[in-house]
Amino acid sequence: MQLVVARIGRAHGIRGEVTVEVRTDEPELRLGPGAVLATDPASAGPLTIETGRVHSGRLLLRFEGVRTRSGAESLRNVLLIAEVDPEELPEDPEEFYDHQLMDLDVVLADGTEIGRITEISHLPSQDLFIVERPDGSEVMIPFVEEIVTEIDLAEQRAVITPPPGLIDDRAEVASAREAAAGTDPAAAGEAGAGADGGPDHASAADEPAAGEGPESTGGAAGGADRGDGAAR
DSSP: OEEEEEEEEEEETTTTEEEEEEOOSOHHHHSSTTOEEEEESGGGOOEEEEEEEEETTEEEEEETTOOSHHHHHTTTTOEEEEEOOTTOOOSSTTEEEHHHHTTOEEEETTOOEEEEEEEEEEOSSOEEEEEEOTTSOEEEEEOBTTTEEEEETTTTEEEEOOOTTSSSTTSOOOOHHHHHHOSOGGGGGGOOOGGGTSOSEEEOBSSOOTTOOTTOOOOOOOOSSOBTOOOO
8 A cells, every 4th residue: 555655845955855744754664765656746756765864854865866956856746655565563553554543433432333533634733533423424533542542453443532522412523624724614625634645644642732622633642551552
């Protein structure tokens, strides 16, 4: 299966290097020298990484056959895509790739069905499950250890202990794109994650970000007592 692991940014210098917006927590594995990556658009690749280095906190890559600034600039905004074994697990046992979490059943500790994970949103303070309920509505579940208590890949389920107001009739119902874009649904197209350009995995946060309630959204962190780990 294919995962977006980076987006090429501006050219750096005059010898073909480019800045890279990393979209994986395993750049040393996905973006190391010798890695051959597919691209979007496909016409730009495949690209083979020749060298990589960190400069001023940003990853710089040079690709085989790209030796000039103009050549590097022609690759701007190209997505880099890695081929990943669907059975492969992240190195951290408390993390999962997004594709492993998609379509998991979400249930309470007593087995009550809540819905099914249809999308994973990677936002600055924690990761967020978008869960489709049996009636077709959606609810946002922050992927934090005190709410998502277990991920059981064998049983294909995520067990949650939601605080009051998270999944009842007062819960906010919104798509991940609407949530990430604010209250303007028209801005929604800029917000998703995963295969369309977000991080290739997520992890359960230790606790919700300060000032955010159950309906807030955010980025990744590590979980405890979650059977198989967290999400990537």
